[in-house]
Amino acid sequence: MTPVPMLDVDRLVIRYRAGLFAARPKPAVNGASFRLERGETLGIVGESGSGKTSLLRAILRLLPVESGAIRLDGQDWLALKGDALRKARQKIGVVSQNPFLSLSPRLTIEEILAEPMLAAGQQRGPAMREKIAALLSDCGLPADFLTRRARELSGGQAQRVAIARALALEPGLLILDEPTSALDVSVQAQILNLLSDLKASRGLSMLFVTHNLKVVAHISDSLLVMRRGDVIEFGRTEDVIGAPAEAYTRELLSFGRHDAFS
Amino acid sequence: MKKLVQRLGWPGTIALAVVVLFAAAAILAPWIAPYPAQGAGAPNVAAKLQPPSAAYWLGTDHLGRDILSRILYATRVSLTNGVLIVAFSLLIGLPVGLAAGYFGGWIDEALMRGTDVFLAFPALLLAVLMAAALGPGFLNSIIAVAVTWWPWYARLARAEVLVLRGQPYVEAARLAGVSHPRIIVRHILPATGRPLTVQAALDVGPALLTAAALSFLGLGVLPPTADWGQMVDAGRKFFPARWWYSAMPGMTIFLVALAFSVLGDALRDRKGGAARASA
Amino acid sequence: MPLLDVRNLSVSIPTPDGDVHAVRSVSLQIERGEIHGVIGESGCGKTMTGMATLGLVPKGARIAADRFHFDGEDLGANAARLRGRRIGLISQDPAAALNPVLSIARQLDDVIRTHRDMPRQARRAEAASLLAATGLPDPERVLKSYPHQLSGGMQQRVVIAQALATGADFLIADEPTTALDVSVGAQVLALLRRLVTERGLTVLMITHDMDVIAEACDRATVLYAGRSVETGPVGAVLRSPGHPYTRALLSALPDAAPHGARLAAIDGSIPPPRSAITGCAFAPRCPQAMAVCSAAVPPERGRDTHRWLCHLPEDAA
Numbered sequence: 127m128t129p130v131p132m133l134d135v136d137r138l139v140i141r142y143r144a145g146l147f148a149a150r151p152k153p154a155v156n157g158a159s160f161r162l163e164r165g166e167t168l169g170i171v172g173e174s175g176s177g178k179t180s181l182l183r184a185i186l187r188l189l190p191v192e193s194g195a196i197r198l199d200g201q202d203w204l205a206l207k208g209d210a211l212r213k214a215r216q217k218i219g220v221v222s223q224n225p226f227l228s229l230s231p232r233l234t235i236e237e238i239l240a241e242p243m244l245a246a247g248q249q250r251g252p253a254m255r256e257k258i259a260a261l262l263s264d265c266g267l268p269a270d271f272l273t274r275r276a277r278e279l280s281g282g283q284a285q286r287v288a289i290a291r292a293l294a295l296e297p298g299l300l301i302l303d304e305p306t307s308a309l310d311v312s313v314q315a316q317i318l319n320l321l322s323d324l325k326a327s328r329g330l331s332m333l334f335v336t337h338n339l340k341v342v343a344h345i346s347d348s349l350l351v352m353r354r355g356d357v358i359e360f361g362r363t364e365d366v367i368g369a370p371a372e373a374y375t376r377e378l379l380s381f382g383r384h385d386a387f388s
Numbered sequence: 389m390k391k392l393v394q395r396l397g398w399p400g401t402i403a404l405a406v407v408v409l410f411a412a413a414a415i416l417a418p419w420i421a422p423y424p425a426q427g428a429g430a431p432n433v434a435a436k437l438q439p440p441s442a443a444y445w446l447g448t449d450h451l452g453r454d455i456l457s458r459i460l461y462a463t464r465v466s467l468t469n470g471v472l473i474v475a476f477s478l479l480i481g482l483p484v485g486l487a488a489g490y491f492g493g494w495i496d497e498a499l500m501r502g503t504d505v506f507l508a509f510p511a512l513l514l515a516v517l518m519a520a521a522l523g524p525g526f527l528n529s530i531i532a533v534a535v536t537w538w539p540w541y542a543r544l545a546r547a548e549v550l551v552l553r554g555q556p557y558v559e560a561a562r563l564a565g566v567s568h569p570r571i572i573v574r575h576i577l578p579a580t581g582r583p584l585t586v587q588a589a590l591d592v593g594p595a596l597l598t599a600a601a602l603s604f605l606g607l608g609v610l611p612p613t614a615d616w617g618q619m620v621d622a623g624r625k626f627f628p629a630r631w632w633y634s635a636m637p638g639m640t641i642f643l644v645a646l647a648f649s650v651l652g653d654a655l656r657d658r659k660g661g662a663a664r665a666s667a
Numbered sequence: 668m669p670l671l672d673v674r675n676l677s678v679s680i681p682t683p684d685g686d687v688h689a690v691r692s693v694s695l696q697i698e699r700g701e702i703h704g705v706i707g708e709s710g711c712g713k714t715m716t717g718m719a720t721l722g723l724v725p726k727g728a729r730i731a732a733d734r735f736h737f738d739g740e741d742l743g744a745n746a747a748r749l750r751g752r753r754i755g756l757i758s759q760d761p762a763a764a765l766n767p768v769l770s771i772a773r774q775l776d777d778v779i780r781t782h783r784d785m786p787r788q789a790r791r792a793e794a795a796s797l798l799a800a801t802g803l804p805d806p807e808r809v810l811k812s813y814p815h816q817l818s819g820g821m822q823q824r825v826v827i828a829q830a831l832a833t834g835a836d837f838l839i840a841d842e843p844t845t846a847l848d849v850s851v852g853a854q855v856l857a858l859l860r861r862l863v864t865e866r867g868l869t870v871l872m873i874t875h876d877m878d879v880i881a882e883a884c885d886r887a888t889v890l891y892a893g894r895s896v897e898t899g900p901v902g903a904v905l906r907s908p909g910h911p912y913t914r915a916l917l918s919a920l921p922d923a924a925p926h927g928a929r930l931a932a933i934d935g936s937i938p939p940p941r942s943a944i945t946g947c948a949f950a951p952r953c954p955q956a957m958a959v960c961s962a963a964v965p966p967e968r969g970r971d972t973h974r975w976l977c978h979l980p981e982d983a984a
Contacts (some may be wrong), residue, residue, distance in 0.1 A: 164858065167473050168494060173848035173849065173850065174819075174848055185765070186563060188559070188563075200779070212565050212567060213445075213565065215563060215564070215565040218563070220560065220563045222556055224556065224562065227555070227556040228556045228557050228559075228560040229557055229559060230557045230561075230575060231557070232575075232579070233574075241561060241564065241566060241574070242564035242565060242566065244570075245561075245564060245565050245566040245567060245570060263808045276467060280707075280936065282936075288560075291560075291564065291911075292564075292781060294564070295564070295565070302631070310708035310709055310875065311708060311877070311916060311919050311920060312919050312932060312933040313708075313932065314919075314921075315919035315920075315921075315930035315932035315933070316932040317919065318930055319929050319930055320934055322927075322929065331727065336850075337848065338921075340878075340920070340922045341847070341921045343921070343925065343926070344921035344922065344926060344927070344930070345921070345923070345927070362924065363926065376848060377850060378850065381849055381850075381853050381882065383877060
């Protein structure tokens with residue numbers, strides 16, 4: 127029997143409400159269906175206006191959904207509310223684009239990492255300190271970073287802290303929203319390597335949203351391409367890249383060094 | 389000392405010194421007033437309405453009481469007035485604004501429309517109405533002004549909270565499963581606290597003035613308790629011939645209000661500077 | 668004679684905690700009609716080099732160079748005069764470059780009026796023709812619009828039109844496509860290429876994105892820690908890089924590794940901008956570093972127009 131997919135999205139429609147007298151707007155996400163298998167990485171690519179951000183925010187339960195279903199680890203995700211939802215959020219770790227915005231500027235790194243644990247009801251003490259120390263070292267950060275604040279770190283280091291925080295409650299699913307778009311190429315390489323190591327060591331499933339097709343093509347097992355609310359490609363990465371169904375995808379792939387390189 | 393000047397600037401440091409001086413005067417009034425009994429209210433009719441002199445530095449009032457002593461004793465009342473008005477207003481306004489801004493929806497609507505009702509009245513008029521309804525007295529005048537003051541803090545708090553609620557790191561906390569009370573305590577309150585404290589400091593002056601205005605109208609503290617506003621009112625009859633009676637307490641009000649205002653400005657600027665330095 | 672001739676440019680910004688060496692030693696030559704890419708990661712000094720060329724460095728900054736000439740004139744003294752007449756700037760965020768409360772027609776008109784003496788009708792026609800030259804399909808509608816009514820790509824085209832309106836023949840484009848979608852950015856780059864050919868412009872393209880270099884540039888200079896470490900024709904630099912940093916940078920790109928394999932990240936981090944550097948700035952991170960690398964400034968290697976600074980002999984790739 128095949129294992130339950132980590133994420134199963136079925137005909138999801140997201141539409142933003144217009145003003146009182148305006149016509150019904152076109153949906154931001156127009157019936158998206160896809161699945162993320164356990165232990166795999168799904169890359170979601172699209173330009174601005176493609177709907178990938180709306181899709182992501184809906185999966186994070188930050189946006190209401192007009193119709194469709196989302197199953198997280200077999201569970202009806204959209205049905206959860208209130209405290210049940212808050213507790214179930216522990217299954218998902220989230221990493222955003224700009225760590226300097228997503229990490230509290232006032233708290234120390236230790237407090238930032240402890241926050242999800244405390245919220246989940248864990249007690250302060252040596253056990254928590256050990257967990258935090260392990261998180262730091264798993265993410266390639268030195269132990270003395272505990273007392274520092276986010277603004278003292280470089281972009282790459284701050285993003286590592288954000289990743290560590292996302293892993294604090296040992297989630298099964300990691301959702302990353304443009305995690306390397308604000309980073310230099312060399313730092314991006316370090317972070318992508320880190321993510322790949324963490325995925326292997328913790329058996330994570332990952333949802334990687336970006337506008338950078340090259341990055342996502344490298345790390346994803348399957349790929350979803352969105353354009354103006356529609357899913358125009360979905361399949362294994364090598365299939366989508368090797369034989370793109372749409373001219374748009376081909377255009378996205380062709381930009382850059384393919385001519386200059388061998 | 390140097391660090392203080394660095395952080396507040398010269399105007400701010402001087403203003404802080406003035407405020408501290410007045411606070412000290414309030415506490416130490418019985419010991420530093422030249423004529424403590426008169427300060428407390430005992431008449432000295434023989435020396436009535438004397439201009440400023442060596443014996444009476446700021447002159448005497450219509451009952452012969454030393455105005456300097458009276459002002460010093462009044463400092464206790466007036467300063468406490470100003471501070472308590474602001475404190476009470478914060479106590480009501482901050483939770484209201486916090487709830488409205490954080491939870492939004494119908495809570496926001498209900499609270500803000502309630503706030504609007506209070507804001508619809510001209511502040512001083514409402515204060516006068518409240519004071520007239522409650523009757524004169526120290527606590528009553530504070531309540532009367534606080535009732536008109538808190539909506540501004542509610543608005544300010546709500547605005548700050550709206551901005552904070554949209555911050556990515558607050559959203560990140562929510563996504564990590566942090567509960568609302570925790571988010572409010574750890575993220576929202578500390579960040580809202582700072583601009584509100586600055587505003588509060590800036591407001592002590594005007595609050596003081598409003599309380600003085602109420603006393604001036606006879607709706608604040610009653611004689612023989614000394615109060616700056618009340619003294620200005622009492623001295624009106626003798627103005628401008630015996631100008632010192634109204635002018636001295638009047639200038640004191642001016643000085644204290646100015647000091648709080650400058651201090652508030654300095655606090656606000658310092659906040660910006662500190663934030664910039666650590667960026 | 669190169670249009671832009673820079674040799675050993677340095678820009679230092681004094682701060683209470685010591686001098687910030689934003690640019691330590693940058694040399695590059697740009698010929699007329701060339702699109703020259705300056706590539707590097709954050710902190711390499713590429714933006715400051717562009718700003719120095721425009722004379723827009725922070726107050727108190729010290730600029731020094733063995734040579735810093737534009738069309739034969741010394742930029743140190745003349746930057747302010749050349750800026751806006753011969754040298755134009757296209758920066759990263761087109762929305763920020765346009766005044767949100769003025770219509771496009773008004774903004775373009777302001778620029779045209781400053782540089783040309785024409786009656787109002789003629790200016791309007793000129794504005795429309797400039798917008799058409801940047802590939803906007805409906806210039807009249809754009810003229811009537813306000814910046815927020817235009818897409819990012821259209822805004823950037825308007826900014827380019829503004830630069831053309833000044834009569835500038837040298838454009839500095841600082842990350843012109845970073846804020847735009849990939850497909851829109853590709854169009855903007857294609858537009859710049861076309862303008863270079865049609866109007867004889869020269870472009871200094873500042874970017875952190877190798878794809879931009881590959882798509883749009885003829886020659887490229889690689890910057891690291893405020894120094895230009897390699898320069899040459901784009902094909903040579905990208906296909907057979909001479910400097911270890913360039914090689915490392917190219918290998919760290921996601922499409923340089925097979926699917927799913929680890930990327931070749933570069934260990935360590937860039938030297939702090941306030942520190943003094945002896946020898947080669949990249950030595951602490953270079954996989955092929957030798958003892959001499961930290962001691963002496965590396966000599967120039969390479970052939971013809973493809974050169975780099977390295978102690979390693981040329982065939983050590």
